[in-house]
Amino acid sequence: MYDLTDLTLIMCTYNRPEYAKRAINFWAKQEINLIVLDGSTDSLANDFISSLPPRVLYMHSQLDWLNRMLLGANLSKTAFTSLISDDEYYLPESLSSCIETLRENSELVSVIGNAIGFRVMQGKVYFKRQYTEFNSSQVTSEVALERVTSHFNPYRMTSLFAVVRTPNFIKNVMVANVSSRLPGAATFELGFELANSFQGKSRVIPVLHWLRSAENPPVHNSKRIKVSSWLDSQKHSALFLEVSSQINQILGINSAQSSSYENSILYSGLLSYAANEKLSERNKKKKLFFINSFVRNNLKVFLKILIGTTNLMRLLEFRYTKMHRSLLGGVWMSQKSISDVLQKESIRVPTYCFAIAIESIKTSY
Numbered sequence: 001m002y003d004l005t006d007l008t009l010i011m012c013t014y015n016r017p018e019y020a021k022r023a024i025n026f027w028a029k030q031e032i033n034l035i036v037l038d039g040s041t042d043s044l045a046n047d048f049i050s051s052l053p054p055r056v057l058y059m060h061s062q063l064d065w066l067n068r069m070l071l072g073a074n075l076s077k078t079a080f081t082s083l084i085s086d087d088e089y090y091l092p093e094s095l096s097s098c099i100e101t102l103r104e105n106s107e108l109v110s111v112i113g114n115a116i117g118f119r120v121m122q123g124k125v126y127f128k129r130q131y132t133e134f135n136s137s138q139v140t141s142e143v144a145l146e147r148v149t150s151h152f153n154p155y156r157m158t159s160l161f162a163v164v165r166t167p168n169f170i171k172n173v174m175v176a177n178v179s180s181r182l183p184g185a186a187t188f189e190l191g192f193e194l195a196n197s198f199q200g201k202s203r204v205i206p207v208l209h210w211l212r213s214a215e216n217p218p219v220h221n222s223k224r225i226k227v228s229s230w231l232d233s234q235k236h237s238a239l240f241l242e243v244s245s246q247i248n249q250i251l252g253i254n255s256a257q258s259s260s261y262e263n264s265i266l267y268s269g270l271l272s273y274a275a276n277e278k279l280s281e282r283n284k285k286k287k288l289f290f291i292n293s294f295v296r297n298n299l300k301v302f303l304k305i306l307i308g309t310t311n312l313m314r315l316l317e318f319r320y321t322k323m324h325r326s327l328l329g330g331v332w333m334s335q336k337s338i339s340d341v342l343q344k345e346s347i348r349v350p351t352y353c354f355a356i357a358i359e360s361i362k363t364s365y
Contacts, residue, residue: 043060206345
């Protein structure tokens with residue numbers, strides 16, 4: 001058991017009661033504060049809610065996702081706060097390491113560890129490496145504007161699900177809510193990341209932290225519109241200037257000249273992000289035809305028919321663990337194999353916490 005009483009997790013859930021209960025049961029056993037904001041059609045059962053410890057606050061509210069997120073931010077009374085999805089896991093030992101790192105360095109506003117994906121197949125839990133770019137992602141500049149532009153190009157989503165100092169977290173969510181008025185599903189995320197990097201430094205520590213679920217499609221989802229496709233045409237609009245001005249105000253930036261888009265931290269950040277998008281698109285086009293997603297998927301189907309699903313998984317796992325690469329995309333691996341892969345990258349695996357997370361995942365199957 002790890003003492004995480006200085007941390008609050010905020011979980012928004014919607015019409016996924018079994019996953020919500022699985023997550024709540026997992027965190028109810030930890031010394032941690034959990035705020036559950038349930039926008040579902042129906043509340044969880046009263047007998048389940050009444051059995052929860054005082055550290056778990058469950059609220060059934062049909063506010064929209066953005067306003068529930070803002071409500072959760074303002075309800076957090078601990079020194080540190082973090083968002084968490086209703087079907088995903090953080091490892092308690094890693095959360096403790098994030099808190100310790102923040103306490104040791106006052107310049108840091110957020111800390112996160114490394115991530116893997118998980119899914120259940122044929123009664124077993126399998127994992128694959130995700131966000132390998134986190135290893136080299138640190139936001140360290142002394143200058144706020146430089147932190148924002150360097151964080152957005154190359155872009156790494158290292159703040160949204162990190163452990164964040166609560167005053168900074170509240171501003172992150174406020175900026176994210178305002179940013180959500182702009183086109184595209186990613187503007188909440190980008191607003192959060194922008195505010196976080198503007199306010200201070202951040203770090204990724206070499207420990208397994210985040211188990212990302214491949215069990216469900218994301219709840220908060222809409223058509224993804226690239227920033228580079230609308231930024232130039234919208235930067236002079238009344239909406240963009242209003243959003244820019246509000247963000248400057250939230251972050252305490254002098255807005256005396258905010259009538260011009262060039263003077264907004266939002267434009268500087270999104271311009272850098274748009275450059276990242278264009279570079280990423282060029283890099284994708286450089287990939288050889290035989291490893292593109294269409295060919296990979298069809299080759300997988302052929303191999304499944306030829307040798308069977310289980311044998312294909314074993315083949316891909318063996319090749320990945322030996323060569324640390326795969327021509328067939330993401331590789332699902334056993335607990336031991338993913339642990340070996342992480343350790344080769346000098347990423348510590350909290351073995352006990354990993355094991356209890358796996359047992360919790362299995363409760364839904």
